[in-house]
Amino acid sequence: MSDDAARLRDALRTATRGLVERETLAELVALCAVAGEHLLVVGPPGTAKSEAVRRVARVLGGRYFEYLLGRFTEPTELFGPVDLRKLRDGVVETRTEGMLPEAELAFLDEIFLGSTAILNTLLGLLNERTFRRGHTAVESPLRLCVGATNALPDDETLAAFADRFLVRCFVGPVADPQLEDLLAGGWSLARTPLAASASIADVDALATRARNFTLDAVRPLLGEALRTLRNAGITLSDRRAVKAQKLVAAAAALAGRDEATAADLWPIVFVLPTEDAQERGREALAKLLADAVNPTLPAAAEAASLGPAARAQRIAAAARDLLASTDRNEAWRRKLEGVAREIDATFAADALPADLAPVRAEIAGILRGS
Amino acid sequence: MGRPVAWIARTSPLAPAVAVAEGPAARALAARLAAEPDRLALLTGAASDDLLVLEGPSDALPWIDGIRYLGRDPRAPALRLPTTHTVDVAPELFEEAVTSRAAGVPLAVWPVFGNEGNSLRIVSLAPLRKLDAAALATFAGTSP
Numbered sequence: 001m002s003d004d005a006a007r008l009r010d011a012l013r014t015a016t017r018g019l020v021e022r023e024t025l026a027e028l029v030a031l032c033a034v035a036g037e038h039l040l041v042v043g044p045p046g047t048a049k050s051e052a053v054r055r056v057a058r059v060l061g062g063r064y065f066e067y068l069l070g071r072f073t074e075p076t077e078l079f080g081p082v083d084l085r086k087l088r089d090g091v092v093e094t095r096t097e098g099m100l101p102e103a104e105l106a107f108l109d110e111i112f113l114g115s116t117a118i119l120n121t122l123l124g125l126l127n128e129r130t131f132r133r134g135h136t137a138v139e140s141p142l143r144l145c146v147g148a149t150n151a152l153p154d155d156e157t158l159a160a161f162a163d164r165f166l167v168r169c170f171v172g173p174v175a176d177p178q179l180e181d182l183l184a185g186g187w188s189l190a191r192t193p194l195a196a197s198a199s200i201a202d203v204d205a206l207a208t209r210a211r212n213f214t215l216d217a218v219r220p221l222l223g224e225a226l227r228t229l230r231n232a233g234i235t236l237s238d239r240r241a242v243k244a245q246k247l248v249a250a251a252a253a254l255a256g257r258d259e260a261t262a263a264d265l266w267p268i269v270f271v272l273p274t275e276d277a278q279e280r281g282r283e284a285l286a287k288l289l290a291d292a293v294n295p296t297l298p299a300a301a302e303a304a305s306l307g308p309a310a311r312a313q314r315i316a317a318a319a320r321d322l323l324a325s326t327d328r329n330e331a332w333r334r335k336l337e338g339v340a341r342e343i344d345a346t347f348a349a350d351a352l353p354a355d356l357a358p359v360r361a362e363i364a365g366i367l368r369g370s
Numbered sequence: 371m372g373r374p375v376a377w378i379a380r381t382s383p384l385a386p387a388v389a390v391a392e393g394p395a396a397r398a399l400a401a402r403l404a405a406e407p408d409r410l411a412l413l414t415g416a417a418s419d420d421l422l423v424l425e426g427p428s429d430a431l432p433w434i435d436g437i438r439y440l441g442r443d444p445r446a447p448a449l450r451l452p453t454t455h456t457v458d459v460a461p462e463l464f465e466e467a468v469t470s471r472a473a474g475v476p477l478a479v480w481p482v483f484g485n486e487g488n489s490l491r492i493v494s495l496a497p498l499r500k501l502d503a504a505a506l507a508t509f510a511g512t513s514p
Contacts, residue, residue: 306381344433346454364435
């Protein structure tokens with residue numbers, strides 16, 4: 001794995017510590033940043049959407065802009081105020097210092113509440129990475145915009161704007177069994193400072209590498225995936241299908257590969273526009289995505305593919321983290337037992353993946369001796 | 371005329387809701403649980419002959435080498451089936467066949483692979499109760 005991918009992997013692990021069931025979202029932020037595509041997060045209020053994005057932005061260290069939109073939000077609140085001195089000379093220029101047009105990473109909460117004026121200007125920023133307003137026309141350094149909403153819009157105009165977000169991530173409240181983890185994690189979050197451990201330069205290097213992949217080996221498989229989806233009654237627009245290749249290439253770059261393979265097809269599930277389509281798409285593509293695996297984005301690969309390879313990799317990574325801990329108290333032992341339980345509840349003994357077997361043996365030895 | 375079912379690997383595992391230990395593993399587990407009152411409070415169970423059956427939240431179920439986990443398949447809600455495997459017939463039909471043979475739903479069902487062929491072990495979960503540490507310790511000390 002390249003140094004930049006390794007730094008991103010470690011940064012994502014740090015960012016998601018204390019968050020529960022938000023690893024997929026955090027990893028999709030990284031995937032979209034490398035692919036140069038935008039991400040729409042759909043979920044009810046209070047589900048840590050903004051916290052997950054904020055933490056990833058912090059570990060990436062880029063110029064970050066975040067805003068909660070409302071029906072009465074003025075364009076100046078996002079893009080900056082008009083320069084009054086220039087206005088006296090009849091020139092309408094916007095002062096963008098510290099505002100969205102200068103951000104490398106952006107998070108816009110309640111994005112569909114924005115006015116037509118805001119959404120029209122945003123379209124230019126999202127599509128062309130150019131901010132245009134009045135006499136102002138500047139190139140934007142925006143790598144990724146994450147939009148958040150409680151629900152997908154019914155309105156056709158808003159739906160057209162929503163289509164600019166290639167990747168969709170649906171989140172819900174934390175499941176009952178994880179509630180204690182949620183409480184403990186939430187308590188520790190405020191007391192765990194985050195420092196940038198990767199950088200936008202790492203994102204850019206991976207993006208360049210991804211753009212140079214040919215995708216020849218994987219294109220027939222992508223075609224097969226699209227046909228399989230169509231047969232299952234799930235249609236992806238031509239635009240989304242073509243752009244999905246950027247995600248596949250980004251996944252391969254983040255996995256440290258020299259070219260995209262079948263293991264990198266999984267992002268196509270997150271391109272499907274509704275939660276129901278993603279659920280059905282996962283099932284329809286189960287065989288094609290069975291080998292999905294990504295050491296930098298293990299949770300997202302597993303969530304997309306439901307594949308044993310991705311699941312095994314995630315469990316093995318969690319086990320290795322635990323085994324590396326020197327603080328071996330009763331709580332640690334219970335977590336180790338939890339990993340052993342997950343291994344045995346997920347894989348039959350005669351079907352244990354190769355990368356899990358030694359980890360299971362080590363855990364069993366420790367638990368037997370305690 | 372019926373035919374024996376075959377067990378095939380699931381594409382997605384079930385969330386564990388029941389843990390089953392047999393033989394020496396059952397006794398070793400009972401001995402450990404007898405000393406964990408906080409975990410016992412979260413579980414119901416029963417111990418008899420060579421079998422220890424536990425039911426409770428996934429993250430409260432213990433682990434020991436040789437333990438088996440069962441979960442609830444939404445297509446066969448009266449049964450608790452292996453988390454890693456399902457049957458090669460429609461789960462609804464399998465549920466109907468099993469519940470016609472055994473009473474006391476929900477029923478824990480798992481395959482037993484033996485030299486004389488494969489069979490099913492079916493255990494009712496209806497009698498499961500809060501576990502008593504002293505009873506578990508006695509079970510743990512019972513000779514096989």
